[in-house]
Amino acid sequence: xxxxxxSSQQLIKEANMNLVFRLIHKNGAISRADIKKITSLSxxxxxxxxxxxxxxxxxxxxxxxxxxxxxxxxxxxxxKADGGFFAGLDVKKNIIRxxxxxxxxxxxxxxxxxxxxxxxxxxxxxQAIGTLSRNKKIIGVTIGLPGVIDPGTNSLISSTVLAxxxxxxxxxxxxxxxxxxxxxxxNNSGLIAxxxxxxxxHGRADNLISVDINDGVGAxxxxxxxxxxxxxxGGEFGHMSVDFGGRKCKCGSYGCLELYASVPEIxxxxxxxxxxxxxxxxxxxxxxxxxxxxxxxxxxxINNIVNLLDPEIIVIGGSVIxxxxxxxxxxxxxxxxxxxxxxKKIVYSDIKENPVTLGGVRFSFDRMFxx
Amino acid sequence: xxxxxxSSQQLIKEANMNLVFRLIHKNGAISRADIKKITSLSxxxxxxxxxxxxxxxxxxxxxxxxxxxxxxxxxxxxxKADGGFFAGLDVKKNIIRxxxxxxxxxxxxxxxxxxxxxxxxxxxxxQAIGTLSRNKKIIGVTIGLPGVIDPGTNSLISSTVLAxxxxxxxxxxxxxxxxxxxxxxxNNSGLIAxxxxxxxxHGRADNLISVDINDGVGAxxxxxxxxxxxxxxGGEFGHMSVDFGGRKCKCGSYGCLELYASVPEIxxxxxxxxxxxxxxxxxxxxxxxxxxxxxxxxxxxINNIVNLLDPEIIVIGGSVIxxxxxxxxxxxxxxxxxxxxxxKKIVYSDIKENPVTLGGVRFSFDRMFxx
DNA sequence: TTCAATTTGTACAGTCATTGGACAAATCGG
DNA sequence: CCGATTTGTCCAATGACTGTACAAATTGAA
Numbered sequence: 052x053x054x055x056x057x058s059s060q061q062l063i064k065e066a067n068m069n070l071v072f073r074l075i076h077k078n079g080a081i082s083r084a085d086i087k088k089i090t091s092l093s094x095x096x097x098x099x100x101x102x103x104x105x106x107x108x109x110x111x112x113x114x115x116x117x118x119x120x121x122x123x124x125x126x127x128x129x130x131k132a133d134g135g136f137f138a139g140l141d142v143k144k145n146i147i148r149x150x151x152x153x154x155x156x157x158x159x160x161x162x163x164x165x166x167x168x169x170x171x172x173x174x175x176x177x178q179a180i181g182t183l184s185r186n187k188k189i190i191g192v193t194i195g196l197p198g199v200i201d202p203g204t205n206s207l208i209s210s211t212v213l214a215x216x217x218x219x220x221x222x223x224x225x226x227x228x229x230x231x232x233x234x235x236x237x238n239n240s241g242l243i244a245x246x247x248x249x250x251x252x253h254g255r256a257d258n259l260i261s262v263d264i265n266d267g268v269g270a271x272x273x274x275x276x277x278x279x280x281x282x283x284x285g286g287e288f289g290h291m292s293v294d295f296g297g298r299k300c301k302c303g304s305y306g307c308l309e310l311y312a313s314v315p316e317i318x319x320x321x322x323x324x325x326x327x328x329x330x331x332x333x334x335x336x337x338x339x340x341x342x343x344x345x346x347x348x349x350x351x352x353i354n355n356i357v358n359l360l361d362p363e364i365i366v367i368g369g370s371v372i373x374x375x376x377x378x379x380x381x382x383x384x385x386x387x388x389x390x391x392x393x394x395k396k397i398v399y400s401d402i403k404e405n406p407v408t409l410g411g412v413r414f415s416f417d418r419m420f421x422x
Numbered sequence: 423x424x425x426x427x428x429s430s431q432q433l434i435k436e437a438n439m440n441l442v443f444r445l446i447h448k449n450g451a452i453s454r455a456d457i458k459k460i461t462s463l464s465x466x467x468x469x470x471x472x473x474x475x476x477x478x479x480x481x482x483x484x485x486x487x488x489x490x491x492x493x494x495x496x497x498x499x500x501x502k503a504d505g506g507f508f509a510g511l512d513v514k515k516n517i518i519r520x521x522x523x524x525x526x527x528x529x530x531x532x533x534x535x536x537x538x539x540x541x542x543x544x545x546x547x548x549q550a551i552g553t554l555s556r557n558k559k560i561i562g563v564t565i566g567l568p569g570v571i572d573p574g575t576n577s578l579i580s581s582t583v584l585a586x587x588x589x590x591x592x593x594x595x596x597x598x599x600x601x602x603x604x605x606x607x608x609n610n611s612g613l614i615a616x617x618x619x620x621x622x623x624h625g626r627a628d629n630l631i632s633v634d635i636n637d638g639v640g641a642x643x644x645x646x647x648x649x650x651x652x653x654x655x656g657g658e659f660g661h662m663s664v665d666f667g668g669r670k671c672k673c674g675s676y677g678c679l680e681l682y683a684s685v686p687e688i689x690x691x692x693x694x695x696x697x698x699x700x701x702x703x704x705x706x707x708x709x710x711x712x713x714x715x716x717x718x719x720x721x722x723x724i725n726n727i728v729n730l731l732d733p734e735i736i737v738i739g740g741s742v743i744x745x746x747x748x749x750x751x752x753x754x755x756x757x758x759x760x761x762x763x764x765x766k767k768i769v770y771s772d773i774k775e776n777p778v779t780l781g782g783v784r785f786s787f788d789r790m791f792x793x
Numbered sequence: 794t795t796c797a798a799t800t801t802g803t804a805c806a807g808t809c810a811t812t813g814g815a816c817a818a819a820t821c822g823g
Numbered sequence: 824c825c826g827a828t829t830t831g832t833c834c835a836a837t838g839a840c841t842g843t844a845c846a847a848a849t850t851g852a853a
Binding site: 429430431453454455458465466468469470491492493494495496497 | 798799800801802803804805810811812
């Protein structure tokens with residue numbers, strides 16, 4: 052059943068422990084008796100697992116439940132916010148964003164810094180984590196970056212933005228510095244999708260596509276609540292072709308979505324110099340025809356995804372959100388015209404934090420507490 | 423950990439039992455000692471699980487291992503081919519194909535029949551299963567059909583080919599007739615993909631796309647070795663648009679793949695009356711230009727899938743296979759021209775049996791013996 | 794032929810996470 | 824103040840697994 056050295060019984064215990072912890076985490080405040088009812092574990096087991104969780108500092112009691120029912124009052128349990136911290140990093144070409152989150156997913160600390168002259172990416176990352184971890188017990192680090200990462204070795208295989216050599220040994224350097232902390236290096240798009248599922252204000256969807264529109268156009272794919280990776284190079288939504296007779300793209304294909312819907316192309320097609328300017332014009336009813344080219348292409352791309360994967364929801368994020376509801380409505384309208392599944396949910400992301408670091412933190416959490 | 427009434431210990435036992443059985447199944451002939459080494463279960467546990475499997479009639483001893491090593495000779499174990507039978511059905515508009523497979527996946531019996539006048543689909547299916555099951559202990563039935571099925575209730579939600587009313591209660595009728603047999607109703611595309619993974623002669627890929635080209639163009643998607651279903655309506659590869667300025671499709675969109683690459687369109691674009699005729703012409707170097715329209719469109723579609731999902735392999739099946747290697751080569755050539763990931767494996771299906779029933783049987787198997 | 798060495802498979806006792814029942818603790822309402 | 828009710832812990836029993844001991848079977852060398 053297992054290749055780890057653990058015996059099956061230990062695995063069961065671990066699974067039940069995770070189950071209980073996740074339940075406490077999800078519910079905010081919950082009693083042992085409630086846990087027993089929900090999990091259908093025995094009262095004894097719940098008690099002993101909770102005792103252990105308290106011993107590890109992950110859970111604490113937080114007062115007495117107030118109800119008007121008869122009987123002994125229940126002692127409530129909650130996650131101990133400072134029982135451990137997760138660091139999430141969003142690495143771009145020259146900028147490192149690093150966020151520290153508590154066990155209850157409250158943002159504790161944020162750093163954003165660019166690389167100083169001659170500083171390597173690995174050093175910059177180490178530095179950032181060092182700053183975050185001052186006086187805090189970090190139990191997980193996930194680094195999101197644009198590129199293909201081998202999930203087995205955590206090493207970068209390729210990236211259009213980052214130099215592979217810079218990144219290649221980040222994992223080993225980090226691991227050496229903090230041998231007992233779980234470190235993950237992941238593609239940023241997948242982390243965004245995970246963040247959308249967990250922290251977006253649109254019902255929790257286990258099959259979800261997040262579309263990220265900035266300088267490029269990417270997609271994160273969630274299957275059964277988990278980040279889909281395929282052979283590692285998926286999510287290149289920007290190079291989905293919707294017009295095989297169209298312009299040649301730098302990827303070698305023709306009529307790729309990126310030629311219509313990336314931010315630079317949007318600005319160029321609409322002859323505006325910033326998204327802010329375009330947003331204003333849209334609100335005055337201007338540039339409708341030009342924007343239609345963009346939204347129609349996007350609608351075709353999204354429809355292609357929907358026909359292929361039929362996710363529960365499509366979440367659009369990235370800087371295009373500044374274009375406002377007019378833009379989203381235009382996408383939806385084009386979509387409805389051509390779609391087979393017309394009522395598919397298409398929404399803007401409503402996450403205020405950095406979705407890459409937030410998704411990264413959630414990823415660490417899931418790895419640590421079982422999913 | 424579980425919502426079933428079973429205790430965790432029972433779940434462990436079941437998991438280990440499945441592990442052992444699948445190992446025996448996969449290896450053909452294997453000794454208890456080998457199982458111990460591979461699974462790292464204790465010798466005692468292996469012995470007791472095997473004993474139980476033999477008791478249930480799923481496994482039998484099959485002689486002594488011949489080796490020249492010293493020590494006591496190992497008793498070999500194999501799956502008892504007639505320990506139980508799986509029925510797989512491929513339901514089309516008016517034709518029911520039903521195959522019976524032994525526990526070791528040897529084809530035991532095949533039926534193909536059309537519905538007689540006034541006979542309902544459910545009755546036809548019942549009849550077919552009845553014929554198959556004569557003197558045979560059926561332990562699983564999976565019915566593959568074109569349409570959207572709710573995996574929870576096993577009822578048809580919609581189908582472009584079958585009448586929903588005909589199908590709606592197949593599951594309950596079957597269940598009533600054979601209450602202790604597992605019955606599944608699944609979309610046919612997914613079953614094809616599963617069959618490709620398990621029975622195709624191209625390394626076992628856990629992330630695989632099967633493209634089925636017949637009157638329509640469909641896709642089956644395998645993620646982590648399991649059939650991907652999304653909200654249920656995925657796999658509509660035929661309605662992926664690759665040319666948003668193209669012809670209007672009956673689905674409401676424009677330039678869908680089905681308008682280029684479905685068999686009727688292929689024949690029309692190449693002005694031939696059958697795939698056989700076209701195959702012959704291709705082998706004489708004729709119709710190259712006309713076929714290029716088809717293969718180029720397909721290449722764009724496949725490239726879109728690859729960029730989005732990056733599966734390990736794309737397997738093309740359906741009646742287009744009769745067009746032979748010329749056709750496949752043309753697809754690959756167009757693909758290489760435009761692809762970002764140029765070395766992606768694209769192959770024809772080499773499954774000789776009916777992939778829908780075969781995939782269905784494998785599906786039953788996986789459900790029964792844990793995956 | 795006989796015996797040491799080796800490998801296979803079973804028997805038995807011990808381990809450990811879980812469970813159910815008994816029970817103490819705590820609270821409400823009459 | 825006491826019965827009813829709910830919460831949470833203690834304890835013995837269950838059951839699946841493991842390790843050790845051991846019997847069975849086979850090879851090869853003395």
